[in-house]
Amino acid sequence: MTSPIKPPQEIVSTITKIAPKIYDMTVVSTSEEGSAALISRNAKAGQFVMIRADEEGERIPLTIAQTEAKKRAVRLIFQVVGTSTHKLSLLKPGDQVLNLAGPLGKPSEVVEGKKVLVIGGGVGIAAILPIAGSLYHAGNDVTVVLGARTRDLLILKDEFKPIAHRLVLCTDDGSEGRKGFVTDAMNDLVAGQVDAIPASQALHASRSSKTGPAPSPSPRTVRTTQSGIGPRVLYRSGARAT
Numbered sequence: 001m002t003s004p005i006k007p008p009q010e011i012v013s014t015i016t017k018i019a020p021k022i023y024d025m026t027v028v029s030t031s032e033e034g035s036a037a038l039i040s041r042n043a044k045a046g047q048f049v050m051i052r053a054d055e056e057g058e059r060i061p062l063t064i065a066q067t068e069a070k071k072r073a074v075r076l077i078f079q080v081v082g083t084s085t086h087k088l089s090l091l092k093p094g095d096q097v098l099n100l101a102g103p104l105g106k107p108s109e110v111v112e113g114k115k116v117l118v119i120g121g122g123v124g125i126a127a128i129l130p131i132a133g134s135l136y137h138a139g140n141d142v143t144v145v146l147g148a149r150t151r152d153l154l155i156l157k158d159e160f161k162p163i164a165h166r167l168v169l170c171t172d173d174g175s176e177g178r179k180g181f182v183t184d185a186m187n188d189l190v191a192g193q194v195d196a197i198p199a200s201q202a203l204h205a206s207r208s209s210k211t212g213p214a215p216s217p218s219p220r221t222v223r224t225t226q227s228g229i230g231p232r233v234l235y236r237s238g239a240r241a242t
């Protein structure tokens with residue numbers, strides 16, 4: 001007698017705490033028909049997934065930080081802020097994720113042959129990793145500015161080195177890189193130098209004063225404060241679906 005075919009499952013392959021309250025998790029599918037497999041084959045920079053840890057959990061959006069189609073793998077980086085992100089943080093390698101849906105959202109526009117400035121703050125740094133990678137591989141001259149409150153929260157900086165022509169680190173307290181906000185670094189870099197600024201909006205700036213990122217500039221802020229300088233703001237990534 002043949003055994004029934006098992007439906008695909010989404011399994012946590014790795015989960016690591018990379019900063020206070022911030023986790024780096026990879027989910028893989030048990031078969032090519034699984035959600036992580038599908039997402040890993042189709043996702044573009046700037047897209048997100050909806051994920052639910054278990055029956056009691058809510059579906060929450062998380063930006064796709066990286067994919068690897070050969071491994072049917074989707075990497076997500078999240079900050080614990082409430083019930084559902086706390087549930088996700090308790091998962092261990094080998095645990096099943098109940099639902100994973102995606103890729104969702106409009107992919108980021110990827111220009112070619114331009115000078116671009118990519119800005120990320122706090123956990124929003126994860127959202128700009130694939131965007132900076134796409135821009136770099138499309139032949140742009142890429143400057144990345146990363147900011148956080150303090151050095152422990154300055155995540156993924158080594159992963160930007162191979163995909164940035166210049167990497168500028170900022171901390172509010174001066175514990176790493178230059179002291180001050182990403183906007184200070186941007187003001188110095190931007191004058192007449194770039195064609196586009198994809199900026200990640202700080203995800204939880206309004207509520208996590210202890211561990212959250214420094215507020216990042218919105219495109220409107222960039223345009224207003226830099227009027228006369230005139231970089232073209234293409235998109236903002238990582239914070240909201242709308």
Ligand SMILES: Cc1cc2nc3c(=O)[nH]c(=O)nc-3n(C[C@H](O)[C@H](O)[C@H](O)COP(=O)(O)OP(=O)(O)OC[C@H]3O[C@@H](n4cnc5c(N)ncnc54)[C@H](O)[C@@H]3O)c2cc1C
Nearest residue numbers: 060061062063077078079081082083084085203239240241
């Ligand atoms: C398109 C998109 C992509 C995202 N990508 C990421 C990502 O890659 N990594 C990541 O860590 N987070 C990301 N987020 C935010 C993430 O979805 C929320 O942090 C998560 O839904 C919170 O769920 P929770 O049940 O843990 O907290 P909840 O219990 O829902 O929330 C706890 C408290 O925080 C408030 N809150 C929840 N989310 C936010 C928010 N974004 N800003 C301000 N206040 C909020 C709630 O109103 C509530 O008061 C993304 C959000 C969107 C819309």
